[in-house]
Amino acid sequence: MPKVGVEPIRKAALVNATIAEVGRAGSLDVTVSQIAKRAGMSSALAHHYFGDKESLFLAAMRHILTLYGAEVRGALVMAHGSKERLQAIIRASFTAANFRGEVVSAWLNFYVMAQTVPEARRLLGIYQRRLRSNLLSDLRPLVGRNALRAADSLGAIIDGVYLRQALGQSQPDRAAAVALVLDALDAELARGMA
Amino acid sequence: MPKVGVEPIRKAALVNATIAEVGRAGSLDVTVSQIAKRAGMSSALAHHYFGDKESLFLAAMRHILTLYGAEVRGALVMAHGSKERLQAIIRASFTAANFRGEVVSAWLNFYVMAQTVPEARRLLGIYQRRLRSNLLSDLRPLVGRNALRAADSLGAIIDGVYLRQALGQSQPDRAAAVALVLDALDAELARGMA
DNA sequence: GTTTTTGTTGATTGACGAGTCAATTAACTT
DNA sequence: AAGTTAATTGACTCGTCAATCAACAAAAAC
Numbered sequence: 001m002p003k004v005g006v007e008p009i010r011k012a013a014l015v016n017a018t019i020a021e022v023g024r025a026g027s028l029d030v031t032v033s034q035i036a037k038r039a040g041m042s043s044a045l046a047h048h049y050f051g052d053k054e055s056l057f058l059a060a061m062r063h064i065l066t067l068y069g070a071e072v073r074g075a076l077v078m079a080h081g082s083k084e085r086l087q088a089i090i091r092a093s094f095t096a097a098n099f100r101g102e103v104v105s106a107w108l109n110f111y112v113m114a115q116t117v118p119e120a121r122r123l124l125g126i127y128q129r130r131l132r133s134n135l136l137s138d139l140r141p142l143v144g145r146n147a148l149r150a151a152d153s154l155g156a157i158i159d160g161v162y163l164r165q166a167l168g169q170s171q172p173d174r175a176a177a178v179a180l181v182l183d184a185l186d187a188e189l190a191r192g193m194a
Numbered sequence: 195m196p197k198v199g200v201e202p203i204r205k206a207a208l209v210n211a212t213i214a215e216v217g218r219a220g221s222l223d224v225t226v227s228q229i230a231k232r233a234g235m236s237s238a239l240a241h242h243y244f245g246d247k248e249s250l251f252l253a254a255m256r257h258i259l260t261l262y263g264a265e266v267r268g269a270l271v272m273a274h275g276s277k278e279r280l281q282a283i284i285r286a287s288f289t290a291a292n293f294r295g296e297v298v299s300a301w302l303n304f305y306v307m308a309q310t311v312p313e314a315r316r317l318l319g320i321y322q323r324r325l326r327s328n329l330l331s332d333l334r335p336l337v338g339r340n341a342l343r344a345a346d347s348l349g350a351i352i353d354g355v356y357l358r359q360a361l362g363q364s365q366p367d368r369a370a371a372v373a374l375v376l377d378a379l380d381a382e383l384a385r386g387m388a
Numbered sequence: 389g390t391t392t393t394t395g396t397t398g399a400t401t402g403a404c405g406a407g408t409c410a411a412t413t414a415a416c417t418t
Numbered sequence: 419a420a421g422t423t424a425a426t427t428g429a430c431t432c433g434t435c436a437a438t439c440a441a442c443a444a445a446a447a448c
Contacts, residue, residue: 005424006424006425007424007425010425025310026306026309026310027306027307027309027310031404031405031406032405032406032407033405033406041426041427042426042427042428043405043406043407043427044407044408044409044426044427044428045425045426045427047406047407047408048425048426051407052406052407053406053407104309105306105309108302108305108306108309109306111302111305111357111361112220112221112299112302112303112306113221114361115220115221115298115299115302115361116219116220116221121361121363124361125363128358128362149374149377152374153351153374153377153378155354155358156350156351156354156355156357156358156374157347157350157351157354158354159353159354159357159358160349160350160351160352160353160354160355160357161350161354163305163350163353163354163357164322164349164350164353167305167308167309167315167318168322169315169319180343180346180347180350183343183347184347184378187381187382187385188381190385191381191384199394200394200395201394201395204395225434225435225436226435226436226437227435227436235396235397236396236397236398237397237435237436237437238396238397238398238437238438238439239395239396239397241436241437241438242395242396245437246436246437247436247437389448390447390448391446391447391448392445392446392447392448393444393445393446393447394443394444394445394446395442395443395444395445396441396442396443396444397439397440397441397442397443398439398440398441398442399438399439399440399441400437400438400439400440401436401437401438401439402435402436402437402438403434403435403436403437404433404434404435404436405432405433405434406431406432406433406434407430407431407432408429408430408431408432409427409428409429409430409431410427410428410429410430411426411427411428411429412425412426412427412428413424413425413426413427414423414424414425414426415422415423415424415425416421416422416423416424417420417421417422417423418419418420418421418422
């Protein structure tokens with residue numbers, strides 16, 4: 001019963017199913033059939049739309065990065081002043097959405113992929129540069145020439161805290177994560193202004 | 195040509211070959227045969243000694259963690275006073291050995307594995323707790339009640355900087371990595387003593 | 389000098405999975 | 419109504435690979 005104009009719906013369904021399945025398995029060791037089944041179609045159709053498995057994963061990761069970017073932009077429009085903007089960026093990195101098991105799984109596997117798959121490395125680079133430039137532009141008015149170092153430091157803390165929360169023995173504690181990074185931000189500001 | 199007492203040699207060869215192959219592939223998608231071949235034996239022998247593939251990977255990761263632990267301990271005996279000890283721990287985390295592509299690869303895949311394989315999670319927990327307790331014991335005399343937060347913060351920076359250096363677009367810059375974390379340490383100390 | 393233990397492998401099994409293809413159905417066009 | 423295009427799948431190909439096993443070799447033990 002083929003209807004026309006289904007492509008975007010199917011693609012979206014496949015992307016969501018990919019994220020869900022990768023989250024369930026905790027790794028990229030999921031079959032295209034499993035993904036397609038969850039998306040309610042045959043594996044052949046998944047191949048039809050995405051070509052191969054890797055492209056499907058990359059599309060899924062692009063989707064996650066898009067959502068994250070939107071979250072950051074959304075938080076930014078509500079913020080007044082550089083400091084609030086920096087806090088907004090930090091908070092956006094630790095929303096509940098970003099700590100869903102599926103998303104964590106996607107990120108970790110994405111890191112692995114970035115070692116060898118050029119497109120994955122490219123995407124990761126975009127994420128890193130965007131975060132860096134966001135931090136930088138609001139740090140500069142506050143700490144001037146220390147902005148560069150502060151941005152690297154904050155970026156590293158964000159990634160590090162995320163990693164540790166995601167892989168910690170207990171449930172991730174978002175509030176604690178945010179508190180830790182906000183605290184680091186205060187430290188940087190205090191130093192930078194001195 | 196079986197000689198006796200070969201078991202430890204073979205196991206060590208397999209562990210090294212595993213690290214090398216995982217590094218080459220950038221993922222755990224390496225066959226036992228590839229590993230065994232590199233170690234100069236048949237895949238059957240690898241199974242004979244380690245049972246299954248997963249155990250072999252875990253043994254490899256245990257080996258990496260052991261080396262890292264030794265490096266930290268080695269650096270610590272040379273250090274006088276709490277601050278020097280903290281600096282030693284930081285430097286040990288960014289030695290050339292830890293930035294070999296193979297080691298980076300092992301770590302990233304280890305993170306993925308830690309999500310689902312209990313033994314991997316256990317090992318990761320040991321690493322995290324050891325780092326934390328190392329930092330804590332030397333932070334306490336310097337920053338007192340701030341030690342706990344400072345340890346979490348430094349731990350996160352270490353992991354975060356490592357991750358970013360390992361996956362950065364350019365070659366890892368160990369000196370810059372160390373400088374960044376040492377700087378964060380100074381910031382913590384300056385605050386903690388105030 | 390025969391038995392036992394340890395080391396070793398080629399060959400095999402059994403399962404699985406990515407990607408292709410031919411064929412089918414229905415909608416849109418002219 | 420005939421032709422084109424999009425949607426869709428079952429079945430199949432081709433390769434791969436983890437794990438097992440039977441058998442063989444050599445050293446150690448008795």
